[in-house]
Amino acid sequence: MTECPIPPNGGQKTYSFLATQYGSSWYHSHYSSQYANGLIGSVLINGPSSLPYDIDLGVYPITDWYYGAADAILSRVTSVTNPITPGEPGSTPPSDNVFFNGTNINPFGPGGNYSRVTLTPGKRHRLRLINPSVDNTFTVSIVGHQMTVIENDFVPVQAFTADSLYLGIGQRYDVTIDANQKPGNYWINVTYSGTGACGASRNPHPAAILTYQGASDGLPTDQGKAPPESKCEDLTSLVPIVPRTVPSGQFTGAVNQQLAVSIDVDQAASRVFWKVNGSAMDVVWEKPTLQFVLDGNSSFPGVANVVSVPDSSQVCLQPDATILQRYREEDASLTRH
Numbered sequence: 001m002t003e004c005p006i007p008p009n010g011g012q013k014t015y016s017f018l019a020t021q022y023g024s025s026w027y028h029s030h031y032s033s034q035y036a037n038g039l040i041g042s043v044l045i046n047g048p049s050s051l052p053y054d055i056d057l058g059v060y061p062i063t064d065w066y067y068g069a070a071d072a073i074l075s076r077v078t079s080v081t082n083p084i085t086p087g088e089p090g091s092t093p094p095s096d097n098v099f100f101n102g103t104n105i106n107p108f109g110p111g112g113n114y115s116r117v118t119l120t121p122g123k124r125h126r127l128r129l130i131n132p133s134v135d136n137t138f139t140v141s142i143v144g145h146q147m148t149v150i151e152n153d154f155v156p157v158q159a160f161t162a163d164s165l166y167l168g169i170g171q172r173y174d175v176t177i178d179a180n181q182k183p184g185n186y187w188i189n190v191t192y193s194g195t196g197a198c199g200a201s202r203n204p205h206p207a208a209i210l211t212y213q214g215a216s217d218g219l220p221t222d223q224g225k226a227p228p229e230s231k232c233e234d235l236t237s238l239v240p241i242v243p244r245t246v247p248s249g250q251f252t253g254a255v256n257q258q259l260a261v262s263i264d265v266d267q268a269a270s271r272v273f274w275k276v277n278g279s280a281m282d283v284v285w286e287k288p289t290l291q292f293v294l295d296g297n298s299s300f301p302g303v304a305n306v307v308s309v310p311d312s313s314q315v316c317l318q319p320d321a322t323i324l325q326r327y328r329e330e331d332a333s334l335t336r337h
């Protein structure tokens with residue numbers, strides 16, 4: 001959001017970055033609501049795991065999907081006179097469908113296919129759940145199977161088993177699944193909070209199929225039972241395998257500086273503004289923030305929301321060879337797949 005958009009018709013940009021964390025993630029277009037049109041992708045960075053497993057099934061994005069174009073839907077969401085729900089400016093539509101790894105059946109007629117995740121009997125599999133939705137947060141559960149969480153948002157955690165997991169937008173849970181049940185087909189269910197506060201779908205039963213190698217290609221028969229109400233709440237009980245603390249003794253600058261952040265609902269404009277230092281970030285595409293830096297200009301427009309951090313208040317961990325070596329030793333103490 002601080003640099004020029006990538007132009008259409010063959011424009012490109014290569015991002016180079018040092019992979020200092022590992023696990024599962026995703027990337028998306030940040031041009032207005034464009035990512036809702038599907039301009040997203042998954043990221044997988046290999047590293048040690050807190051639990052051994054046999055097979056990595058890879059990334060598994062589960063996302064809301066809308067049949068209208070994103071900009072057309074957004075113009076309704078931000079419309080005072082023609083909102084999605086009559087009389088409720090700012091209201092959002094339920095998703096038309098939920099895609100599992102990019103696919104699903106059409107819940108309203110013929111067409112489409114269920115996503116199938118294939119297990120090898122007797123083996124332990126790693127599946128990397130990602131919620132890259134625009135507006136839906138939901139609970140994932142698998143009929144007849146527990147999930148063992150081993151990583152959350154790039155942080156390997158002490159393994160724990162769960163019957164269901166609630167995923168906020170952007171969130172990732174890496175889980176292992178043991179293929180220890182009767183070979184066959186099992187529903188992977190997505191369900192929504194009954195509060196209605198964290199999204200909804202017009203697909204009454206968003207689901208994919210967990211299938212055992214060699215099983216029939218029919219549909220599962222057991223619908224399973226609804227998981228507990230999520231109340232749209234994250235887990236707070238996760239414990240990282242390798243705690244990493246910023247060495248606060250290295251700061252020489254003041255550590256008591258305040259940064260004002262707020263969420264303002266502007267009823268008249270039918271919009272929500274996330275404000276930092278009293279202003280919502282509003283980058284001018286023709287002259288984004290990095291252009292000011294390139295021009296050697298150190299004063300920025302207020303809406304660029306630049307927060308300057310003096311050198312004396314910065315701690316740079318990555319290039320420090322001793323810290324990198326410590327990470328390597330800690331990582332080596334984790335189990336390698």
Ligand SMILES: [Cu+2]
Nearest residue numbers: 028029030170
């Ligand atoms: Cu983003």
